[in-house]
Amino acid sequence: MQHPTHAVPEELIVGPLQIVPGEHLARADGRALMLSVRELRLLTELARRADHIVSREELFELVWGMRMRPRDRSVDVYVRKLRVKLDRALPGWRFIHTHFGFGYRLSAERHKGTTTRSQVDHTRA
């Protein structure tokens, strides 16, 4: 089922991230990200609630479309997959923040010290 040609496409912007759910596409600084269906959908739902904490239960229902079973760790696993890909695409940025006991929050934040290679960052806001 396609959208009508000229429908206004939803476009989510979070820092250097751009997400276009209607096109099943996400970009980092303009470069397309290679995300699986689940990954993109999780990122999308987080982006739609950027800067707000979203609980695992809510995320699960939004992305998987059903109630989360008690000890299901799927959300955690996909959050990690996303983090890895986002970090590889945009080192020096952090997007998915854990709120212990509550859930996750998507916000673009710079940070010092990169994962893979040592990246000099003298940003002293």
Added chain:
Amino acid sequence: MQHPTHAVPEELIVGPLQIVPGEHLARADGRALMLSVRELRLLTELARRADHIVSREELFELVWGMRMRPRDRSVDVYVRKLRVKLDRALPGWRFIHTHFGFGYRLSAERHKGTTTRSQVDHTRA
């Protein structure tokens, strides 16, 4: 009694601090703070009584939900944890003021000096 759709969420503002209990979230100048459950709850109760002195006993009952045992120092410990995080997030501001023998009071007040490191400050409240 719930409102149907978008009930107005409680939002507490204290100077540069914004607290949204319903979202388990507090922001400093718009930036999300990373607070634990207890910390956020303590900050919330203090904020709901901003500019008023709240006794330890009352704070304990509000946050812990039970009577405070005679020598319990929990409130003091959490006040400190909050002070540290608030100072790191907003150097130059003081929020939690001690009222010797009475309790604590939350009020946004500027002060000079402090950088990232918490500096000993002999200024009287």
Added chain:
DNA sequence: ACAGCCCGTTCACAGGCTGATCACCGGTCG
């Protein structure tokens, strides 16, 4: 039809965070 690859799911273990208490020190008041 078959092999290979990608993806989604589930495990089990490791590590980090939180909340509760102590013990000790320094500050304040009478």
Added chain:
DNA sequence: CGACCGGTGATCAGCCTGTGAACGGGCTGT
């Protein structure tokens, strides 16, 4: 000056998350 009150740093067990890997199914190209 002595007693009391609040500030601070550290410890500890338990729960919550992070993480690497294994498993099985479906899709694709040959």
